[in-house]
Amino acid sequence: MQxxxxxxxxxxxxxxxYGLIAIGxxxxxxxxxxxNFAHGDLFMVGAFIALIVFLILTAMFYSVPVVxxxxxxxxxxxxxxGLYNWVIEKVAYRPLRGSFRLAPLITAIGMSIALSNFVQVxxxxxxxxIPPMVSQVYNIGGVSxxxxxxxxxxxxxxLLAIFWYVVNRTPLGRAQRACxxxxxxxxxxxxxxxxxxxxxxxxxxxLAAVAGxxxxxxxxxxxxSDGFVPGVKAFTAxxxxxxxxxxxxxxxxxxxxxxxxxxxxxxxxxxxxxxxxSILAIVLIFLPSGILGRPEVEKV
Amino acid sequence: xxxxxxxxxPAANPLARxxxxxxxxxxISFGMFVLLIGLKTDQNIRNELVLEPRWGLLAAVVALTxxxxxxxxxxxxxxxxxAKAERAKAPVVVSEPGFIRRNSNKIGIxxxxxxxxxxxxxxxxxxxxxxxxxxxxxILIYVMLAWGLNIVVGLAGLLDLGYVAFYAVGAxxxxxxxxxxxLSFWILLPCAxxxxxxxxxxLGFPVLxxxxxxxxxxxxxxGEIIRLVLINWREVxxxxxxxxxxxxxxxxxxxxxxxxxxxxxxxxxxxxxxxxYYKIFLYYLILLLCLLTAFVTIRLRRLPVGRAWEALRExxxxxxxxxxxTTTTKLTAFATGAMFGGFAGSFFAARQGFVSPESFVFLExxxxxxxxxxxxxxxxxxxxxxxxxMIGGTEILRELQFLKAVFGPDFTPELYRMLLFGxxxxxVMIWKPRGFVGSREPTAFLKExxxxxxxxxxxxxx
Numbered sequence: 001m002q003x004x005x006x007x008x009x010x011x012x013x014x015x016x017x018y019g020l021i022a023i024g025x026x027x028x029x030x031x032x033x034x035x036n037f038a039h040g041d042l043f044m045v046g047a048f049i050a051l052i053v054f055l056i057l058t059a060m061f062y063s064v065p066v067v068x069x070x071x072x073x074x075x076x077x078x079x080x081x082g083l084y085n086w087v088i089e090k091v092a093y094r095p096l097r098g099s100f101r102l103a104p105l106i107t108a109i110g111m112s113i114a115l116s117n118f119v120q121v122x123x124x125x126x127x128x129x130i131p132p133m134v135s136q137v138y139n140i141g142g143v144s145x146x147x148x149x150x151x152x153x154x155x156x157x158x159l160l161a162i163f164w165y166v167v168n169r170t171p172l173g174r175a176q177r178a179c180x181x182x183x184x185x186x187x188x189x190x191x192x193x194x195x196x197x198x199x200x201x202x203x204x205x206x207l208a209a210v211a212g213x214x215x216x217x218x219x220x221x222x223x224x225s226d227g228f229v230p231g232v233k234a235f236t237a238x239x240x241x242x243x244x245x246x247x248x249x250x251x252x253x254x255x256x257x258x259x260x261x262x263x264x265x266x267x268x269x270x271x272x273x274x275x276x277x278s279i280l281a282i283v284l285i286f287l288p289s290g291i292l293g294r295p296e297v298e299k300v
Numbered sequence: 301x302x303x304x305x306x307x308x309x310p311a312a313n314p315l316a317r318x319x320x321x322x323x324x325x326x327x328i329s330f331g332m333f334v335l336l337i338g339l340k341t342d343q344n345i346r347n348e349l350v351l352e353p354r355w356g357l358l359a360a361v362v363a364l365t366x367x368x369x370x371x372x373x374x375x376x377x378x379x380x381x382x383a384k385a386e387r388a389k390a391p392v393v394v395s396e397p398g399f400i401r402r403n404s405n406k407i408g409i410x411x412x413x414x415x416x417x418x419x420x421x422x423x424x425x426x427x428x429x430x431x432x433x434x435x436x437x438x439i440l441i442y443v444m445l446a447w448g449l450n451i452v453v454g455l456a457g458l459l460d461l462g463y464v465a466f467y468a469v470g471a472x473x474x475x476x477x478x479x480x481x482x483l484s485f486w487i488l489l490p491c492a493x494x495x496x497x498x499x500x501x502x503l504g505f506p507v508l509x510x511x512x513x514x515x516x517x518x519x520x521x522x523g524e525i526i527r528l529v530l531i532n533w534r535e536v537x538x539x540x541x542x543x544x545x546x547x548x549x550x551x552x553x554x555x556x557x558x559x560x561x562x563x564x565x566x567x568x569x570x571x572x573x574x575x576x577y578y579k580i581f582l583y584y585l586i587l588l589l590c591l592l593t594a595f596v597t598i599r600l601r602r603l604p605v606g607r608a609w610e611a612l613r614e615x616x617x618x619x620x621x622x623x624x625x626t627t628t629t630k631l632t633a634f635a636t637g638a639m640f641g642g643f644a645g646s647f648f649a650a651r652q653g654f655v656s657p658e659s660f661v662f663l664e665x666x667x668x669x670x671x672x673x674x675x676x677x678x679x680x681x682x683x684x685x686x687x688x689x690m691i692g693g694t695e696i697l698r699e700l701q702f703l704k705a706v707f708g709p710d711f712t713p714e715l716y717r718m719l720l721f722g723x724x725x726x727x728v729m730i731w732k733p734r735g736f737v738g739s740r741e742p743t744a745f746l747k748e749x750x751x752x753x754x755x756x757x758x759x760x761x762x
Contacts (some may be wrong), residue, residue: 045336080335085384091726102459104728109722110729113719129347285507288509
């Protein structure tokens with residue numbers, strides 16, 4: 001039982017990171033209906049920015065309180081990743097909006113290749129390890145919970161709350177939901193669609209950057225190719241939850257996290273990704289639009 | 301009451317605008333690059349990460365961005381707008397396509413057949429190895445893969461992001477059966493195709509009810525599953541180490557390309573020993589396989605099943621109401637595409653003599669899909685051009701050794717290969733969103749064949 005709870009906690013941690021990335025996929029999909037393949041690499045860029053900020057902080061000050069360091073890393077990573085995604089949207093996706101469906105998908109794949117290789121060229125191909133930032137581990141009734149895990153779950157919860165508030169209670173969120181339903185109508189009613197789409201990309205990137213920072217803190221290492229696998233899994237999570245649905249993305253992320261940690265605990269660690277992808281296929285066969293997705297209505 | 305609405309702000313001096321835009325671009329690029337280019341993370345002797353400033357490089361990159369933006373806003377964009385306006389004013393002249401245009405396919409095939417002979421004559425036996433192998437064979441493999449995927453994406457309109465899975469199935473079928481049972485390439489080539497097609501049916505059957513992006517992600521997942529199984533099923537596939545020592549293809553058993561064999565080609569024909577014969581043979585082999593793919597695609601488009609694919613791409617609902625079984629139609633497209641992927645895979649294994657899961661990553665699927673879309677989905681000629689441009693272009697980067705003289709001896713052009721590839725994908729797509737050949741050739745027509753304009757073509761919903 002303790003072992004099970006332990007795995008549940010590990011899965012929750014992993015799932016939080018996936019959920020944060022998945023929100024970016026699902027939001028962009030909801031608003032302009034494209035798969036932003038570069039999102040996983042943006043997560044990696046966020047992690048690298050956090051890494052460099054961490055190194056600057058440790059080089060400038062002898063010792064920095066962990067909370068301050070994490071906050072600074074997160075904020076800088078959020079801002080700069082947001083800038084990256086803003087530029088990417090403007091350069092690669094906006095000229096193709098309204099063009100045929102596969103065009104932005106191809107530019108997104110191109111951007112993904114370009115981003116990961118840009119980081120490889122500028123920062124080198126090797127793994128980048130950092131000394132552990134937080135190492136406390138608490139033992140609660142035989143289950144060990146590390147402070148890292150608590151931080152990840154707490155940060156995710158706080159961000160999701162803020163995010164929920166923004167989407168459901170602010171004018172920006174209302175504009176986003178309006179654009180999601182009908183862009184043309186929203187534009188006719190005076191919503192600046194371009195600005196809303198840009199802000200959506202920035203918000204998605206900021207969440208991915210936080211996920212990147214947390215990833216760096218949790219594993220203590222990052223490399224230029226680390227964007228792809230978490231990216232694909234987060235996208236899987238978004239599809240699993242029903243693409244376009246925000247709570248769905250979080251639920252999908254948690255589900256993928258649980259499946260992965262349970263599978264590696266009880267079956268084989270080698271096949272954990274196979275398990276995650278197989279469950280995606282099985283779920284989609286029975287629920288073709290995901291868990292919380294709205295069924296697509298075909299209009300003739 | 302006259303209300304004048306100005307479409308845009310009064311056009312200020314374009315140069316002033318260009319300067320403003322350039323400054324803005326400079327600020328943005330500084331923000332983007334200050335950490336990732338300005339500072340490099342390096343490991344010191346104690347294996348700790350340290351930062352190494354590169355402010356000079358940062359300044360150069362920011363300055364280049366500003367200059368680029370200045371030139372674009374100040375000169376290139378206005379020039380392009382003027383050219384466009386003039387083209388719109390000029391009357392449309394329908395000119396009879398010239399000799400080269402009319403016979404472009406035949407000329408292309410003749411050039412491809414002559415390519416190895418010309419390169420041997422120009423560079424000598426050893427010198428031509430690079431051209432035939434790195435350029436000829438490499439590009440033709442991608443042409444074959446892209447033509448195979450074209451059946452799925454271009455004709456049937458199904459978005460497949462895991463095409464490389466079938467390539468892998470073909471490659472491993474040949475590698476395993478040839479090295480364990482010693483079967484010949486000519487027996488295994490159809491086997492690999494059938495095997496891949498079977499996997500296409502197995503994977504396709506449950507998922508083809510899905511549409512659009514859901515189908516895309518499930519095919520991506522299947523591509524990853526096959527790769528992960530190849531890595532982890534060590535007893536059979538030898539894991540990440542891969543399978544080496546895969547037998548070479550023989551000339552229908554008459555002549556062999558192993559130097560030690562009694563019927564080695566150089567001994568039979570009385571030539572000097574060289575590795576280039578095998579490469580030239582492989583070149584013609586893949587060329588014939590490509591032509592087979594093209595031939596089958598062209599013929600299939602005129603068969604009921606091919607017409608059903610294209611109908612499915614244009615309108616699935618209309619298709620269903622006219623009594624086409626969409627599941628079977630999708631499945632045949634999936635299996636046919638997979639079969640050609642399998643052929644290409646077994647050729648790849650025979651050519652490399654070595655296969656490992658490293659060759660079958662998602663990036664390969666993405667590259668093949670990009671070639672199909674950049675070529676203009678459905679157009680065989682456009683796809684071949686796209687493959688030559690994208691793959692040949694990145695191969696040429698390996699050859700640009702003179703850049704070392706410009707950027708110093710540490711400069712390795714190979715490093716920038718994939719970075720430039722990704723950027724080229726973006727740029728080409730923005731420049732020509734419909735691909736190189738956007739119009740479609742109809743297979744059924746009333747009196748004369750007219751190309752279908754891009755504005756009427758659809759790409760399917762998945």
